[in-house]
Amino acid sequence: MGIPTSDRPTAVLVAVQLPEVPDLDHAANLAELRRLVKTLGYDVVATVSQKRSGLARAAVLGEGKLKELAELTGGTGLVPSGATPKRDKARLRRDEAQDDAESDDAEQDEALDAPEVSALPANTPRASVVVVDHELTPSQIRNLERATNAEVFDRTGVIVEIFHRHAKSREARLQVELARLSYTAPRLREAGAGGDRQRGGVGGRGAGESALELDRRKVRDRVAQLRDELAAIQRDNDARRSHRHEQRRVALVGYTNAGKSSLMRGLTMSEVLVEDKLFATLDTTVRALQPETKPRILVSDTVGFIKKLPHDLVASFRSTLDEAREATLLLFVADASDPTFRAQLAVTHEVLAEIGANEVPAWLLLNKVDRLDDAAQAALVTEFPQARLLSAKTPVDVAKLREAIVAHFDQSLIEGELVVPYARQHLVGEVHGAARVLSESYDAEGARFRVLADVAVLARLQSLLVG
Numbered sequence: 433m434g435i436p437t438s439d440r441p442t443a444v445l446v447a448v449q450l451p452e453v454p455d456l457d458h459a460a461n462l463a464e465l466r467r468l469v470k471t472l473g474y475d476v477v478a479t480v481s482q483k484r485s486g487l488a489r490a491a492v493l494g495e496g497k498l499k500e501l502a503e504l505t506g507g508t509g510l511v512p513s514g515a516t517p518k519r520d521k522a523r524l525r526r527d528e529a530q531d532d533a534e535s536d537d538a539e540q541d542e543a544l545d546a547p548e549v550s551a552l553p554a555n556t557p558r559a560s561v562v563v564v565d566h567e568l569t570p571s572q573i574r575n576l577e578r579a580t581n582a583e584v585f586d587r588t589g590v591i592v593e594i595f596h597r598h599a600k601s602r603e604a605r606l607q608v609e610l611a612r613l614s615y616t617a618p619r620l621r622e623a624g625a626g627g628d629r630q631r632g633g634v635g636g637r638g639a640g641e642s643a644l645e646l647d648r649r650k651v652r653d654r655v656a657q658l659r660d661e662l663a664a665i666q667r668d669n670d671a672r673r674s675h676r677h678e679q680r681r682v683a684l685v686g687y688t689n690a691g692k693s694s695l696m697r698g699l700t701m702s703e704v705l706v707e708d709k710l711f712a713t714l715d716t717t718v719r720a721l722q723p724e725t726k727p728r729i730l731v732s733d734t735v736g737f738i739k740k741l742p743h744d745l746v747a748s749f750r751s752t753l754d755e756a757r758e759a760t761l762l763l764f765v766a767d768a769s770d771p772t773f774r775a776q777l778a779v780t781h782e783v784l785a786e787i788g789a790n791e792v793p794a795w796l797l798l799n800k801v802d803r804l805d806d807a808a809q810a811a812l813v814t815e816f817p818q819a820r821l822l823s824a825k826t827p828v829d830v831a832k833l834r835e836a837i838v839a840h841f842d843q844s845l846i847e848g849e850l851v852v853p854y855a856r857q858h859l860v861g862e863v864h865g866a867a868r869v870l871s872e873s874y875d876a877e878g879a880r881f882r883v884l885a886d887v888a889v890l891a892r893l894q895s896l897l898v899g
């Protein structure tokens with residue numbers, strides 16, 4: 433992807449600040465986009481930002497800004513005439529009724545006679561990729577590519593690409609492929625001759641038509657195949673999860689890079705991947721809380737959230753989010769050292785509400801407080817009286833969190849008696865696995881256990897032993 437101009441390929445960020453977006457939020461969006469682009473391995477060399485009432489229909493930016501952008505990438509800065517097919521224009525007008533066509537943008541539609549090449553100073557560093565912080569239509573991508581002579585991605589494209597690179601398990605890989613296909617399919621549809629030609633008879637008969645049809649069928653078949661394979665994996669997962677049904681389960685959820693995997697490591701002594709990258713984790717991992725408790729408490733690490741996460745990606749990752757929905761306790765992890773963490777928390781709440789996990793009891797963990805001074809920490813305590821402040825890098829904090837989790841689950845344990853007849857000694861293991869044995873004695877009836885267990889578990893064991 434892209435041609436490296438130094439040792440790392442370079443990118444220019446593009447964003448339009450819409451009237452309803454405050455300066456701080458605009459800056460935060462751009463900072464996040466920069467991190468996403470860096471995660472993909474690009475050096476961001478410039479940012480082109482413009483205040484507008486809407487995205488310019490043809491190429492997002494107004495004419496002047498587009499030229500400015502093209503100077504950074506070695507393009508003409510002009511949208512060639514006929515670059516926006518009539519059909520696209522009509523559709524764009526419908527879709528973007530809010531775009532009030534600022535003067536330069538009205539001209540944009542008329543842009544004619546684009547010079548072939550514009551002269552640039554010889555030593556101008558040229559970025560090979562342009563990344564736009566908005567969802568783009570296929571024709572906007574095409575126009576921008578022509579005007580800038582660079583590869584163009586939108587936010588969704590970048591996120592899909594990161595997911596593609598980071599997916600490890602078979603399930604995550606299939607899900608990413610499905611997401612990529614849903615991302616590319618509409619572009620396929622509009623990039624070439626366009627299906628409307630057949631119906632409306634606009635334009636000539638393209639030789640590419642049958643190829644396009646073929647591509648579409650291939651995409652459809654592959655999507656169906658991926659769905660089948662995922663459904664099979666899903667059934668296995670459901671079966672596995674139903675085994676864990678009675679177990680006490682804690683799910684770490686939160687914005688990407690908040691420190692979920694770091695806490696997972698601390699709580700479960702596992703070697704899950706921790707990286708200063710967005711979307712380091714794309715697979716759910718489940719491990720027992722360590723040192724192990726009786727009964728066990730399972731902890732799961734999940735995919736992080738992000739602003740403007742494309743819907744089809746959320747749907748693709750729904751199965752990993754099942755963990756969150758089915759948890760007994762959610763740990764909302766936030767990076768308290770990030771000035772935008774409040775907005776990140778809001779995103780986490782929204783996505784969880786979307787998947788129906790907002791009913792699960794949750795604790796707010798304000799992580800990375802090792803980066804904050806005492807005054808900042810005190811202010812957080814005042815602002816979030818219910819939250820736990822901690823650092824995943826401070827073992828004492830993690831140990832305290834573990835104790836709090838154990839104490840929380842112990843509250844719901846009740847004491848009871850179980851008698852395992854001598855003829856059914858094979859059930860002793862089951863008792864030890866599902867309950868905490870306080871004492872054990874033997875009499876004529878069998879082995880007599882005083883145990884602590886969840887109400888439901890105790891009832892199940894009792895009926896199992898009687899029946």
Ligand SMILES: Nc1nc2c(ncn2[C@@H]2O[C@H](COP(=O)(O)OP(=O)(O)OP(=O)(O)O)[C@@H](O)[C@H]2O)c(=O)[nH]1
Nearest residue numbers: 688689690691692693694707711712713736800824
């Ligand atoms: N200073 C400090 N850094 C932390 C803390 N917790 C995590 N980090 C760092 O933050 C970065 C992200 O941590 P992860 O644990 O991978 O975050 P995550 O929430 O799992 O991120 P994704 O899997 O990408 O969604 C890593 O560089 C960690 O070392 C903390 O308490 N203090």
Ligand SMILES: [Mg+2]
Nearest residue numbers: 692693712713
């Ligand atoms: Mg992680």
